[in-house]
Amino acid sequence: MTATVTGTADDVRTAVPAPVPARRRRRWRHRGAEAAWAYLLIAPTGLGLAVFYLWPVLQTGYFSFTEWGPFGGHEWVGLDNYRTLAADDEVLTALRNTVAYTLLGLLGIPLAVMFAALLNRPRLRGVSAYRALFFLPVVTMPVAVAMVWRWLYNGDYGLINYVLSLVGVEGPHWIADPATALYALVAVGIWTSLGYNIVIFLAGMQAIPREYYEAAAIDGAGALAQFRRITLPLLSPSLFFVSVLSVIGSLQLFDLVYVMGGSGQSARANPAFPRIQTVVHLFYDKAFYTNDRGYAAAIVMALLVLIVTLTAIQFRLQKRWVHYG
Known part of the structure; x- marks a missing residue:
């Protein structure tokens, strides 16, 4: 067939x-x-x-579930480190100090916008020199910056207290006084990041077409109105970028606290140290001073989760700002 x-x-x-x-x-x-x-x-x-x-992130995540012995070696302990972390007052204090430093450090953003607007003036004499001076702290080693400011803040022979004494004011021990220690660190942090933020904002301002300002001037808008209605809205991508970097950098603060406040016994001798200890500094002490590396890994993993969460919130807020703006 x-x-x-x-x-x-x-x-x-x-x-x-x-x-x-x-x-x-x-x-x-x-x-x-x-x-x-x-x-x-x-x-x-x-x-x-x-x-x-x-690989270091994955390795640290694994070590956060372990306990280390005094001579090396580790054993699996599960969530014990995280349970201890949730009830540790020292961790909560360090977290509170870090968040406070981060929020106060955001005050440097409007300051950088103001200086960038001043430096963006085309007829300003010596504008290149001013830009170099503002950017100089950015290219300076953080340890060198911290050592210089530690001398400036010294309560006995520091330059700041000497200048205050000339007008009859007795300055405090800035880093050793719990009332002023955190604010002194914030001032140094703003000063070191100001130049970088100014460069970012200058680039954003110079990318705005001049025709917008000329049309606004014809309509009778003054300099303040032009800044509020043209510069700030079109500068929003730069503002978002700088705010994200500022938050991440502030949450990772370590070098200023280590140099100006010390570590280990020298830090604990400072009466203001509980006011300036940050999460990263606490991680360093637990990992390399008390040799509790498993607990230190849990601390830094919690900080990683915090950074990712805050960054995601900032991206979410930026999308809403663009959508409704």
């Missing part, structure tokens, strides 16, 4: 898929070669990120 094939020759030809044109095959090969070159070029950066960033 044989099967019969019905239909014309044209139907048979249309049922057979047409061969892929040579031009399309060449295009696919070209795209494949481009993708291969792209992956090859980003491979060194990707490998560096995986080795120096991703």
Whole structure:
């Protein structure tokens, strides 16, 4: 019994898929070669990120569930470190200090916007010198900055108290006084980040077309109205970028506290140290001074969760601002 094939020759030809044109095959090969070159070029950066960033994060996450002995070695303890962390008053104090420093440090953003607006004036003499002076703290080593400010804040022979004594004011021991220690650190943090923020805002202001200001001036808008209705709305991407970096950098504060406040026994001898200890500084003390590395890993993992959460909130708020703005 044989099967019969019905239909014309044209139907048979249309049922057979047409061969892929040579031009399309060449295009696919070209795209494949481009993708291969792209992956090859980003491979060194990707490998560096995986080795120096991703792997340490994963390793720290694992160590946060372990307990370390005094001579090395560790054993799995599960969530014990996190239970201890939730009830540790020292951790809560360090977290409160870090959040307070972060919120106060945001005051440097409007200050940077103001200086950027002043430096953006085209007829300002010596504008390049002013920009260099503002940016100088950014390229200075943080330890050197902290040592200089530690001398300036010294209550016995510091320059700030000497200047205050000339007008009959007795200055406090800025870093050793619980009432002024945190604010003194905030002032140094704002000073060190001011130059970088000014550069970002200057770039954003110079990208705004001058025609907007000329049209506003024709309509009778003054300098303040132009700044409020043109500069600030169009500067919102730069404001968002600087705010995210400022929050992340403030939550990771360590070097200023370590140099100006000390560590270990020297830090605990400072009566104001409970007011300036940050989460990263507490992590350092637990990991390298008391050698409680499992608990220190739990502290820094909690800080990582906090940073990711706050950054996600900032991105969410930025999307709403763009949507409703």
